Amino acid sequence: MSRLPSSSSVQAALTPEHDNVLDELLDNLRAATESLAAPAHLEATLMSAFKAHHAKSHAAKRRSEFITQWFAPGFALAASVGMSAWMVLAPMAQPILDQPQFASIGVETGISTNAPFIALQSLEQIALEPQPRLIEADVPRMWLAAYGVSVNPESAGDAVRAEMLVSASGQPLAMRFLP
Numbered sequence: 089m090s091r092l093p094s095s096s097s098v099q100a101a102l103t104p105e106h107d108n109v110l111d112e113l114l115d116n117l118r119a120a121t122e123s124l125a126a127p128a129h130l131e132a133t134l135m136s137a138f139k140a141h142h143a144k145s146h147a148a149k150r151r152s153e154f155i156t157q158w159f160a161p162g163f164a165l166a167a168s169v170g171m172s173a174w175m176v177l178a179p180m181a182q183p184i185l186d187q188p189q190f191a192s193i194g195v196e197t198g199i200s201t202n203a204p205f206i207a208l209q210s211l212e213q214i215a216l217e218p219q220p221r222l223i224e225a226d227v228p229r230m231w232l233a234a235y236g237v238s239v240n241p242e243s244a245g246d247a248v249r250a251e252m253l254v255s256a257s258g259q260p261l262a263m264r265f266l267p
Contacts, residue, residue, distance in 0.1 A: 205253065208260050208261060208263060214261045250266060
């Protein structure tokens with residue numbers, strides 16, 4: 089493929105003879121392509137169909153913008169209020185202890201189980217324990233301070249009831265303080 093010369097070198101190389109030849113060739117080309125042009129009535133029909141189609145798509149676009157602009161924030165607000173209400177009002181799952189299992193090892197099951205356990209080992213290690221035991225014990229009240237509960241210094245030497253979840257080997261897994 090040959091390189092075309094730059095426009096400045098073409099203008100310098102063209103003579104009036106070349107201009108006449110080019111004009112003649114372009115006129116022949118125009119005459120040959122006139123038969124390919126669409127008739128005027130067909131062009132008018134196509135243009136009116138294009139305008140009608142464009143008007144429909146423009147109306148649909150305006151409608152979607154209207155919906156987005158006015159209804160989407162309302163839907164988002166309603167969804168966030170609904171989610172907030174659900175999170176506040178939904179009951180929280182309470183852990184269920186297998187009461188017969190603890191009764192079989194001699195632990196009193198009438199004890200209030202509303203207090204949460206404090207994990208002393210990793211949750212994976214607690215979950216892998218095949219048969220944990222629940223043991224009630226009296227522990228120094230000062231242990232409460234170690235878990236972030238304020239303790240009156242006058243009663244720091246007193247004992248507090250606690251339940252401990254213990255592995256089969258006797259290692260403490262979790263603990264909860266009882267009222």
